[in-house]
Amino acid sequence: MKNPYLPLPMRLVKHFVETEDNLIHTFTLEFLKEEDEKSFRYLPGQFAEVCVFGVGEAPFGIASSPTEPGHLKFSVARVGVVTTALHQLPEGTILGVRGPLGNSYPIEEFKGKNVVIIGGGFAFTTLRSLVTYILHPQNRGDFGKVTVIYGARNPGLLLYKEELAAWEKRTDIELVTTIDRPVEGWSGRVGFVPAVTKEVAPSAENAYAVVCGPPIMIKFTLPVLEELGFPPERIIMSLENRMKCGIGMCGRCNVGNKYVCKDGPVFTRAQLNQLPNEY
Amino acid sequence: MLLLKKEQLLAWLNKLTQAYQVFAPVNEEGCVSFKQIEAGDQCTLDYTNSKVPPKEVLFPRSEYLFCYRCEKEHVELKEQIDEHKKVIFGLRPCDARSFLLLDNVFRNERFQDPYYLTRRKNTVLVGLGCNQPPATCFCTSLGSGPFATEGLDLLLVDIGDRYVLEVLTERGQELLSGMELPAADQEAREAAQKVKEGAAVSSRVTLEGLKSKLDVSFDHPLWDLIHEKCLGCAACTYTCPTCHCFDIVDEAQGNEGCRVRSWDACMFPLFTLHGSGHNPRPTNKERFRQRVMHKFKYFVDNFNATACVGCGRCILNCPVNLDIREVIAEIQGTEVRSNKQ
Ligand SMILES: Cc1cc2nc3c(=O)[nH]c(=O)nc-3n(C[C@H](O)[C@H](O)[C@H](O)COP(=O)(O)OP(=O)(O)OC[C@H]3O[C@@H](n4cnc5c(N)ncnc54)[C@H](O)[C@@H]3O)c2cc1C
Numbered sequence: 001m002k003n004p005y006l007p008l009p010m011r012l013v014k015h016f017v018e019t020e021d022n023l024i025h026t027f028t029l030e031f032l033k034e035e036d037e038k039s040f041r042y043l044p045g046q047f048a049e050v051c052v053f054g055v056g057e058a059p060f061g062i063a064s065s066p067t068e069p070g071h072l073k074f075s076v077a078r079v080g081v082v083t084t085a086l087h088q089l090p091e092g093t094i095l096g097v098r099g100p101l102g103n104s105y106p107i108e109e110f111k112g113k114n115v116v117i118i119g120g121g122f123a124f125t126t127l128r129s130l131v132t133y134i135l136h137p138q139n140r141g142d143f144g145k146v147t148v149i150y151g152a153r154n155p156g157l158l159l160y161k162e163e164l165a166a167w168e169k170r171t172d173i174e175l176v177t178t179i180d181r182p183v184e185g186w187s188g189r190v191g192f193v194p195a196v197t198k199e200v201a202p203s204a205e206n207a208y209a210v211v212c213g214p215p216i217m218i219k220f221t222l223p224v225l226e227e228l229g230f231p232p233e234r235i236i237m238s239l240e241n242r243m244k245c246g247i248g249m250c251g252r253c254n255v256g257n258k259y260v261c262k263d264g265p266v267f268t269r270a271q272l273n274q275l276p277n278e279y
Numbered sequence: 280m281l282l283l284k285k286e287q288l289l290a291w292l293n294k295l296t297q298a299y300q301v302f303a304p305v306n307e308e309g310c311v312s313f314k315q316i317e318a319g320d321q322c323t324l325d326y327t328n329s330k331v332p333p334k335e336v337l338f339p340r341s342e343y344l345f346c347y348r349c350e351k352e353h354v355e356l357k358e359q360i361d362e363h364k365k366v367i368f369g370l371r372p373c374d375a376r377s378f379l380l381l382d383n384v385f386r387n388e389r390f391q392d393p394y395y396l397t398r399r400k401n402t403v404l405v406g407l408g409c410n411q412p413p414a415t416c417f418c419t420s421l422g423s424g425p426f427a428t429e430g431l432d433l434l435l436v437d438i439g440d441r442y443v444l445e446v447l448t449e450r451g452q453e454l455l456s457g458m459e460l461p462a463a464d465q466e467a468r469e470a471a472q473k474v475k476e477g478a479a480v481s482s483r484v485t486l487e488g489l490k491s492k493l494d495v496s497f498d499h500p501l502w503d504l505i506h507e508k509c510l511g512c513a514a515c516t517y518t519c520p521t522c523h524c525f526d527i528v529d530e531a532q533g534n535e536g537c538r539v540r541s542w543d544a545c546m547f548p549l550f551t552l553h554g555s556g557h558n559p560r561p562t563n564k565e566r567f568r569q570r571v572m573h574k575f576k577y578f579v580d581n582f583n584a585t586a587c588v589g590c591g592r593c594i595l596n597c598p599v600n601l602d603i604r605e606v607i608a609e610i611q612g613t614e615v616r617s618n619k620q
């Protein structure tokens with residue numbers, strides 16, 4: 001019987017301060033064992049439990065893409081015990097990772113469709129995975145037009161700045177970045193994500209929308225997507241309920257009869273409409 | 280059906296403790312729970328039901344998942360899977376049913392819990408029928424009963440000076456190897472039948488229609504009032520044989536440590552508190568509703584069974600007498616109102 005509680009050992013090879021407020025750090029981890037690397041097969045949208053030995057474990061969306069073999073990437077906000085411990089780790093530390101857990105974005109359904117990706121704040125992690133996956137030369141042809149709308153309070157709080165700059169230069173992806181208030185030297189848009197989505201007005205025709213961000217952003221973006229004609233079946237969201245086991249047993253993360261860790265974290269809006277609002 | 284004289288019981292238990300870890304009801308200052316016994320005389324079969332359910336034998340209040348030692352270049356992990364052969368002796372039929380329910384939880388489409396499942400596989404269940412079910416039992420409304428055999432390997436029926444022993448599985452039969460017990464005679468069978476008929480479970484709940492009421496009553500105003508006297512102490516979930524929520528933490532010193540899991544409860548505010556400070560179940564109302572919904576709706580949705588066996592522990596142990604039977608009756612009495620207009 002495979003023990004789903006045992007973490008795979010990984011080495012922290014890069015510890016990077018992602019945002020200027022020092023709240024988000026990105027961790028790049030390498031598998032210690034080759035067989036673990038082979039068996040860890042994941043898709044964008046899945047998450048893993050990362051543990052600091054001696055402190056504990058916590059769930060994080062996988063920010064790397066399966067098209068970037070050899071390592072996993074997590075971007076972590078410092079909020080509590082495990083995340084604070086992570087933020088203090090020197091490169092070279094051995095960590096544990098359990099996963100991949102949960103379901104993924106419905107990549108197969110996206111094929112042949114346009115994909116509109118909307119993110120806010122530091123919830124851009126698994127969206128980075130998704131964009132990177134789609135943009136990979138071997139995959140790009142499978143998808144239609146790709147539009148990314150990504151907002152943060154100010155430019156310093158955007159994640160993955162180098163990659164955003166690279167995407168900006170490409171012609172096979174439309175990237176719209178926005179910040180809440182004007183700042184000198186900023187060439188992107190100014191305004192909240194819902195308003196900018198309305199301006200950009202991505203077509204709902206033959207398209208899926210993926211939305212990740214703080215609850216307030218989601219709340220105001222959903223009506224905009226509705227107005228644009230996205231049916232609930234083609235609006236994809238990811239939930240972040242508190243978790244422990246990540247495998248549907250500890251009873252912590254349920255929304256109605258669904259366990260976010262096992263049946264999610266990715267749900268369509270249509271699915272969520274059937275569930276109580278406990279997330 | 281076999282016959283076991285009461286004076287043979289001690290010798291049998293003593294024999295079982297040689298080959299198995301035997302867990303049996305032990306009375307410690309009036310509090311009965313299932314403990315590992317070294318000899319037959321340590322246990323009591325004169326009890327109504329244990330305070331804490333025997334689920335703790337397969338799913339302990341607290342257990343090590345694994346231990347580790349961190350070195351500079353690697354980490355050593357040591358799994359802590361308990362492979363001892365066990366007998367749970369003298370458990371009540373309702374609690375045997377709870378294991379059948381828990382089996383659904385600890386194995387799903389993708390994952391298996393090796394801690395629970397290994398113990399489960401290695402554990403033989405010897406039930407003891409309930410001659411005098413207390414007033415808080417309502418097991419017969421939930422598919423169990425004072426002499427229900429579902430999930431058991433053996434069932435003991437107390438007929439005074441002897442037990443009628445119902446052998447239900449091969450595993451049960453194995454526990455009797457070398458015992459040479461006589462078959463139950465006509466008189467003993469009749470006595471057992473009489474005991475069964477005399478064991479009345481007077482208290483009932485109506486399950487029929489409950490689930491369809493709950494399907495549409497998430498936003499019903501009844502939840503605003505029904506939880507009001509609840510203290511959120513979680514005595515009900517802690518002593519419930521079907522509750523399975525747990526927490527996972529590290530216990531460590533220096534570069535060595537263990538990952539531990541312990542019972543947790545949906546009645547606690549911190550249970551669902553997000554890192555951001557947001558809490559999807561912020562007040563007692565939502566948490567109480569979750570407890571009821573989980574047992575009588577969500578579990579039914581997922582496994583086509585109700586996650587309650589009618590043992591009555593939550594009623595007995597609640598400090599403010601919040602009675603799940605009354606909660607069910609109240610829901611049954613509500614008008615159906617849709618929550619998604
Ligand atoms: C599927 C999924 C994906 C996620 N992806 C990411 C991601 O990519 N990046 C990211 O940064 N986060 C992500 N999260 C959130 C992340 O899991 C949490 O921030 C993390 O678990 C916090 O762990 P911690 O040990 O640092 O916090 P904890 O110490 O457990 O506590 C966090 C907060 O909870 C409260 N709290 C908890 N326990 C207590 C207590 N005993 N007493 C008082 N208050 C308490 C406090 O408000 C505290 O600040 C994700 C979550 C899920 C479920």
Ligand code: SF4
Binds near residue numbers: 512513596
């Ligand atoms: S035992 Fe009673 S008071 Fe305590 S949490 Fe359960 S219902 Fe509430």
Ligand code: SF4
Binds near residue numbers: 520
């Ligand atoms: S809910 Fe109450 S009566 Fe039902 S199994 Fe749990 S403790 Fe027993």
Ligand code: FES
Binds near residue numbers: 244246249250252
């Ligand atoms: S995290 Fe344990 S059930 Fe979902």
